[in-house]
Amino acid sequence: MATCVARRALAVGSRWWSRSLTGARWPRPLCAAAGAGAFSPAATTTTRRHLSSRNRPEGKVLETVGVFEVPKQNGKYETGQLFLHSIFGYRGVVLFPWQARLYDRDVASAAPEKAENPAGHGSKEVKGKTHTYYQVLIDARDCPHISQRSQTEAVTFLANHDDSRALYAIPGLDYVSHEDILPYTSTDQVPIQHELFERFLLYDQTKAPPFVARETLRAWQEKNHPWLELSDVHRETTENIRVTVIPFYMGMREAQNSHVYWWRYCIRLENLDSDVVQLRERHWRIFSLSGTLETVRGRGVVGREPVLSKEQPAFQYSSHVSLQASSGHMWGTFRFERPDGSHFDVRIPPFSLESNKDEKTPPSGLHW
Numbered sequence: 001m002a003t004c005v006a007r008r009a010l011a012v013g014s015r016w017w018s019r020s021l022t023g024a025r026w027p028r029p030l031c032a033a034a035g036a037g038a039f040s041p042a043a044t045t046t047t048r049r050h051l052s053s054r055n056r057p058e059g060k061v062l063e064t065v066g067v068f069e070v071p072k073q074n075g076k077y078e079t080g081q082l083f084l085h086s087i088f089g090y091r092g093v094v095l096f097p098w099q100a101r102l103y104d105r106d107v108a109s110a111a112p113e114k115a116e117n118p119a120g121h122g123s124k125e126v127k128g129k130t131h132t133y134y135q136v137l138i139d140a141r142d143c144p145h146i147s148q149r150s151q152t153e154a155v156t157f158l159a160n161h162d163d164s165r166a167l168y169a170i171p172g173l174d175y176v177s178h179e180d181i182l183p184y185t186s187t188d189q190v191p192i193q194h195e196l197f198e199r200f201l202l203y204d205q206t207k208a209p210p211f212v213a214r215e216t217l218r219a220w221q222e223k224n225h226p227w228l229e230l231s232d233v234h235r236e237t238t239e240n241i242r243v244t245v246i247p248f249y250m251g252m253r254e255a256q257n258s259h260v261y262w263w264r265y266c267i268r269l270e271n272l273d274s275d276v277v278q279l280r281e282r283h284w285r286i287f288s289l290s291g292t293l294e295t296v297r298g299r300g301v302v303g304r305e306p307v308l309s310k311e312q313p314a315f316q317y318s319s320h321v322s323l324q325a326s327s328g329h330m331w332g333t334f335r336f337e338r339p340d341g342s343h344f345d346v347r348i349p350p351f352s353l354e355s356n357k358d359e360k361t362p363p364s365g366l367h368w
Contacts, residue, residue, distance in 0.1 A: 030064065030065050030066045030067060030068055030084070030184050065091075065184075065186060065188075065191070066082065066184040066185055066186035066187075066188075066191065067184060067185050067186075068084075068182065068183070068184050069183040069184055069185060070183075071181065071182060071183060072178075072181075072183070076097050076132050076178065077094050077097070077134065077178075077181055077183060078094065078209060079094060079095060079096055079201075079211070079212065079213045079217075080093065080094065080201055080207070080209040080210065080211030080212055080213070081093065081094040081181070081183055081209050082183065082184050082185065082186055082191055082192070082209065082211075083136075083176075083181045083182055083183050083184065084182040084184060085176060085180055085181075085182070086179070086180045086181070086182050087180055087270075087313075087314050088146050088149060088150045088314070088316070089142070089145070089146065090138050090139060090142035090143075090145070090146050091138075091139040091141075091142055091191075091192060092136040092137055092138050092139060092174070092176065092192065093136060093137050093191075093192045093194075093197065093201065093211065094134045094135075094136055094176075094181075095134070095135040095136060095137060095200060095213075095217060095221075096134070096135050096213075096217075096221055097132055097133070097134050097135075098132070098133045098134065098135065098175070098229065098230040098231075099130055099131075099132060100130070100131050100132075100133050100230050100231055100232060100233050100246075101128035101129070101130065101131070101231065101232050101233070102128060102129050102130075102131035102233045102235065103126045103127075103128045103232065103233065103234045103235070103349070103351075104126070104129075104235045104236075105126050105234075105235065105236040105349050106235065106236060106237050106242075128232070131177070131178070131233060132177075132178040133175050133176065133177055133178070133230050133233070134175070134176045134177075134178070134181070135173070135174075135175060135221075135228065135230075136173075136174050136175070136176050137172055137173065137174075137192060137194045137196060137197060137200075138152060138172040138173070138174055138194065139172075139192045139193050139194065140171075140172055140193045140194055140195075141193050143171075143172060149306070149312060149314065149315055149316065150174075150314075150315070150316040150317075151302075151316065151317050151318055152171060152172055152174075153169035153170075153171050153172075154169070154173075154174065154264075154266060154316075154317070154318035155169060155170050155173040155174070155175075155228075155264075155318075156168065156169045156250070156264055156318070156320070157169075157170075157227055157250065158250050158251045158253060158262055167320070172194050172196075175230055175246065175266065185209070189203045190203075199214065199216050199217075200213065200214055200216060200217035200220070201213065201214060201217065202214050226249075226356050227248070227249075227250060227251065228248075229248075230246060230248070232246070232247065232351065232352070233245070233246050234246075234247075234349040234350070234351045235349060236347050236348070236349035237272065238344075238345070238346040238347045239344055239346065240271065240272040240273035240275075241269065241270070241271055241272070241277065241308070241334075241336060241346045242268075242269075242270040242272055243267065243268070243269055243270075243334070243346060243347070243348050243349060244267065244268040244270070245265055245266070245267050245348065245349055245351050246265065246266045246267075247263055247264075247265045247330075247351050247352070247353060248263060248264045248265070248266075249261075249262075249263055249353075249354065249355050249356055250262040250263055250264055250320075252326075252355065258324055259324065259326075260322050260323070260324060261322065261323050261324070261325065261326055261327075261353075261355050262320060262321075262322045263320065263321050263322075263323075263353050264318055264319070264320045265318065265319060265320075265321065265330070265351070266316065266317070266318045267301070267316065267317055267318070267319075267348075268314060268315070268316040269306070269308060269314065269315045269316070269334070269346075270308070270313055270314045271308035271309065271310075271313040271314070272313070274310045275338065275339075276307060276308070276309045276310075276338075276339055277307070277308050277336045277337065277338055278305055278306070278307045278308070278336060278337050279300060279301065279305055279306050279308070279315070279334055279335070279336055280299065280300065280305055280335050280336065280337045280343070281297065281298065281299060281300070281334070281335040282296070282297070282298055282299075282300070282301055282332065282333075282334055282335075283295075283296070283297050283332045283333045283334075283335070283345075284296040284297075284330060284331075284332040284348075285330070285331055285332050286321060286323075286328065286329075286330050287328050287329045287330075288323045288324065288325040288328040289323075289325040289326060289327045289328055290323070290324055290325040296332075301317055301319070301334075302317045302319060304317075321353065323353065326354075326355040327352065327353055327354050327355060328352075328353040329350060329351070329352055329353065330348075330350070330351055330353060331347075331348055331349070331350035331351070332348045333345040333346060333347055333348060334346045334348065
């Protein structure tokens with residue numbers, strides 16, 4: 001019987017996963033503390049002995065929840081693929097893929113920096129490359145364990161009524177990069193607890209994976225495609241802090257005889273070093289096509305000042321911005337503090353705010 005290691009979500013960072021899975025034999029059993037909503041591969045080597053029962057939620061009993069599969073180096077995961085998130089530790093299921101353009105300033109061409117452009121920031125030429133992301137559902141049992149590190153209601157929409165600022169969210173819906181997927185299989189016919197799991201997916205033991213899309217999922221994807229679509233991803237690293245930004249166009253509303261265009265943007269902060277740092281301030285510059293340039297400064301992000309450490313290296317959140325123009329740009333910096341009290345600024349990669357050309361009415365709810 002496999003010896004299993006339990007942990008709360010986020011107790012272990014992405015680098016532990018990459019180390020523990022390197023050279024592993026497949027398949028490998030997954031184990032969880034019953035009801036804890038967190039699990040990890042079997043502990044069979046000395047490198048993992050430090051992650052023993054001290055990380056187990058008190059009073060919890062380990063249960064096998066599935067078996068790891070070999071992560072795909074090429075190709076993409078199919079609808080119905082079960083997975084463990086390599087960074088945030090939650091269980092999830094793939095709904096469908098997105099093909100995005102990744103603009104990684106860390107691997108940009110060695111061309112010299114250009115002079116400051118009309119949008120107000122220096123830039124270098126960055127060529128995008130195709131990268132696969134996935135629309136996924138998060139297991140509701142895991143949400144309480146990840147809520148301090150990643151918002152579980154980050155996918156928001158404009159409400160379809162007179163209040164131009166009203167938003168609603170779909171809980172437990174997320175976007176996951178291909179490399180964040182640790183695939184596994186389960187004999188459970190309903191392995192993910194989410195109110196949309198059985199509405200969207202049908203169990204079919206003859207298929208691999210054994211969960212296929214219902215017509216309701218296909219109809220929902222088609223109806224909401226303009227407001228779910230992930231097209232551009234921007235990434236930049238400063239002093240071993242990597243910032244990834246994904247903007248989404250949400251739609252346009254009329255307010256006080258003018259058009260207001262809305263976007264949401266998802267940001268992930270990752271500490272690629274072993275030193276502990278804490279985010280203290282944000283500094284945004286927002287340029288609108290109408291010619292306005294706005295500066296926003298404040299403490300932390302979304303009311304928090306997250307600590308990034310070797311054990312908990314990442315923090316992810318979403319926010320919103322509105323312009324009285326159909327396009328614009330955003331860029332800025334995050335100020336971090338070291339344990340010795342010194343500070344350093346981390347660049348936020350510049351990204352465009354573009355509205356959809358074929359303007360449609362944003363969705364008013366989950367209708368099929």
